[in-house]
Amino acid sequence: MALEYIIVQAGGKGTRLEHLTTNKPKALVPVENLPMLFHLFRKYPDKRFVIIADYKKDVLREYLEGFANVKYQVVDASGTGTCAGINQALKLIPDSHSFMLVWSDLILPNDFQVPEEDDNYIGISQTFSCRWSYVNESFIEERSVEHGVAGLFIFRDKSYLSGLPESGELVRWMQGQGMRFAELGLAGTKEFGLLSEYMQLGQEKCRPFNRMSYEGDVLIKEGIDDQGKKLARLEKNWYEAAITKGVTNIPKIYGTDPLRMEKVKGANIYEYADLTLGEKREILRKLTSTLKNLHQLERVPVDSFSIKEAYYGKTIDRLSKIRDLIPFSDRRTIMVNGRECRNVFFYKRELERKLDELKCDHYAFIHGDCTFSNLMLRDGKEPILIDPRGYFGYTELYGDPNYDWAKLYYSVVGNYDRFNLKDFRLNIGDDGITLSIRSNQWEELENEFFALSNTDPQTIKLLHAVIWLSLTTYAWQDYDSICGAFYNGLYYLEEVL
Structure with missing residues (x-):
C-alpha cells in the first residue's frame, strides 16, 4: 500500500x-551509533514524519533542527499517555491518506516491508515481550512475545482514529472500540525498554559511516556513505604511503579497495585494564618512540592555512552547528565541575589569538588520530597504528606533529576512549554542569608523557581542549556526548586561556 506519512510517538521519558x-528524550538514545528515532529516518528517507514531542521537547526540537535530513514536523503533546499528541499529529495528515503510527523506540529490521494490500495493520512483536496481546482479532491485557502488540500500526486513513481522547492508553482505547486489524509480523525488530537490555548492546567500534566485516583473519573495512567513502580514500592513501616509507608498526595490508588488513592479535590499549605502572611506562615509551620514528620519516614545509583550518576554522564551524542545542551556551561563563569556565562562544577571539601563537616549523608524516582507540598492542606488547586520519586541515598525509601528541594526551589524561564508549555521566543542573568520565587509569603518567614526547605542556593542553571542542558534532549521534565534549573542552580550555 502507498504510505507517505509516518507519525512517531516520541514523547516518552524512558524512565527505565x-x-x-536524564538529559534527553528516549527517542534520542543512540542504538548502534544512531539515535533510535534516526533509524526510522534512515529506513524511510523519503517519507514525511510527524513527530510527537513531550519530555525534553526543546532538546528534541533543537536536535532535529541540527541533524535531521528528512521532511518532518514536530507537534507538542497536549495530554498524557500514549494517546497524547496523536490528535495534533493527525491534523497534519491529509484526508484519505494512509499512514504509519509507530513508537520511537522500535528498531525495525532491514527486511521489514509495508504490505502491498490496503488494510489496517497491527505490528506483532514475535521478538520481545509486550504488555498487551492481540489474539483472535481482540486485544488482551496479557504479556506475550508471540502475540505481543509492539507499538506499530498502519491505517488506511485517519478516520479510523476519530474520537481518540487527548490522554490515556492508546491500546486500551482501541480495545474499547473493538478495533480489528490484519496482523503484521515484526520478527527481528528490537525494542529497548530497560537499561539492562540496552547495556547488553555494548558500544559500536565503527562510526555510522563505516562497516567492518571479517573473512577469517582478514578484516575488511568499507565506507558506506559519502563521508565514509571519503575517509576510506584518505585511510587507503595513508597506508600506501606508510608502506612505501617502510613503516612497520601497522597491520599487514592485503588490499586497499576495499581496505583488507590483518586482524591484529591483540586489543586496543584502553582495553588492557590490569597493567602495572611499570608496564604502562614501558608501553608509553614504545608509543612515543613509534610516533617519533613516524614523524622523522619526512619533513615538508608548513601550510599555515591548514593549521588555521585544523585548529580554529574546523572547531568554530562545528561549534556553530550546536550553539542552540547546548544548555547555558548563552552565558559568558559556565560552571563545569566546580570551575568557572569562559564560554568559547564569547571568547573565540582569545582562542584564535592563542592558537595563532603556536609554533610549527615543519610538517611531518603524521597519523592524525592516535588515541588509545586507534592504537593496538599486538600480543599485548608491540604498538600497532590503526585507523589513520590521513589529512590535517587541507593537507593530506602531513601535518603538525603536535597534533599527534595532543591526540595521545587526549587518551592518557583526557580519558577520551571511555567517553567514546559512553562510559560517563553528565548532569545538567540549574546553575552548572557535572561531568564524570571513567578513567583509563593512565593520568599518573602525565609528567612522563611530556618528558618522553619532549613537547611543550601549554601547547599540548591547548590543542587538547580544542580537540574536545571539535568532538562535539563529530559525536552528533548522542546528545549527551555533544554536550559533554563541549563542557569538557571548556574545562580544559580554562586552564590555558
Missing part, C-alpha cells in the same frame, strides 16, 4: 533507561 534519559 535511567541515566540515559
Whole structure:
C-alpha cells in the first residue's frame, strides 16, 4: 500500500533507561551509533514524519533542527499517555491518506516491508515481550512475545482514529472500540525498554559511516556513505604511503579497495585494564618512540592555512552547528565541575589569538588520530597504528606533529576512549554542569608523557581542549556526548586561556 506519512510517538521519558534519559528524550538514545528515532529516518528517507514531542521537547526540537535530513514536523503533546499528541499529529495528515503510527523506540529490521494490500495493520512483536496481546482479532491485557502488540500500526486513513481522547492508553482505547486489524509480523525488530537490555548492546567500534566485516583473519573495512567513502580514500592513501616509507608498526595490508588488513592479535590499549605502572611506562615509551620514528620519516614545509583550518576554522564551524542545542551556551561563563569556565562562544577571539601563537616549523608524516582507540598492542606488547586520519586541515598525509601528541594526551589524561564508549555521566543542573568520565587509569603518567614526547605542556593542553571542542558534532549521534565534549573542552580550555 502507498504510505507517505509516518507519525512517531516520541514523547516518552524512558524512565527505565535511567541515566540515559536524564538529559534527553528516549527517542534520542543512540542504538548502534544512531539515535533510535534516526533509524526510522534512515529506513524511510523519503517519507514525511510527524513527530510527537513531550519530555525534553526543546532538546528534541533543537536536535532535529541540527541533524535531521528528512521532511518532518514536530507537534507538542497536549495530554498524557500514549494517546497524547496523536490528535495534533493527525491534523497534519491529509484526508484519505494512509499512514504509519509507530513508537520511537522500535528498531525495525532491514527486511521489514509495508504490505502491498490496503488494510489496517497491527505490528506483532514475535521478538520481545509486550504488555498487551492481540489474539483472535481482540486485544488482551496479557504479556506475550508471540502475540505481543509492539507499538506499530498502519491505517488506511485517519478516520479510523476519530474520537481518540487527548490522554490515556492508546491500546486500551482501541480495545474499547473493538478495533480489528490484519496482523503484521515484526520478527527481528528490537525494542529497548530497560537499561539492562540496552547495556547488553555494548558500544559500536565503527562510526555510522563505516562497516567492518571479517573473512577469517582478514578484516575488511568499507565506507558506506559519502563521508565514509571519503575517509576510506584518505585511510587507503595513508597506508600506501606508510608502506612505501617502510613503516612497520601497522597491520599487514592485503588490499586497499576495499581496505583488507590483518586482524591484529591483540586489543586496543584502553582495553588492557590490569597493567602495572611499570608496564604502562614501558608501553608509553614504545608509543612515543613509534610516533617519533613516524614523524622523522619526512619533513615538508608548513601550510599555515591548514593549521588555521585544523585548529580554529574546523572547531568554530562545528561549534556553530550546536550553539542552540547546548544548555547555558548563552552565558559568558559556565560552571563545569566546580570551575568557572569562559564560554568559547564569547571568547573565540582569545582562542584564535592563542592558537595563532603556536609554533610549527615543519610538517611531518603524521597519523592524525592516535588515541588509545586507534592504537593496538599486538600480543599485548608491540604498538600497532590503526585507523589513520590521513589529512590535517587541507593537507593530506602531513601535518603538525603536535597534533599527534595532543591526540595521545587526549587518551592518557583526557580519558577520551571511555567517553567514546559512553562510559560517563553528565548532569545538567540549574546553575552548572557535572561531568564524570571513567578513567583509563593512565593520568599518573602525565609528567612522563611530556618528558618522553619532549613537547611543550601549554601547547599540548591547548590543542587538547580544542580537540574536545571539535568532538562535539563529530559525536552528533548522542546528545549527551555533544554536550559533554563541549563542557569538557571548556574545562580544559580554562586552564590555558
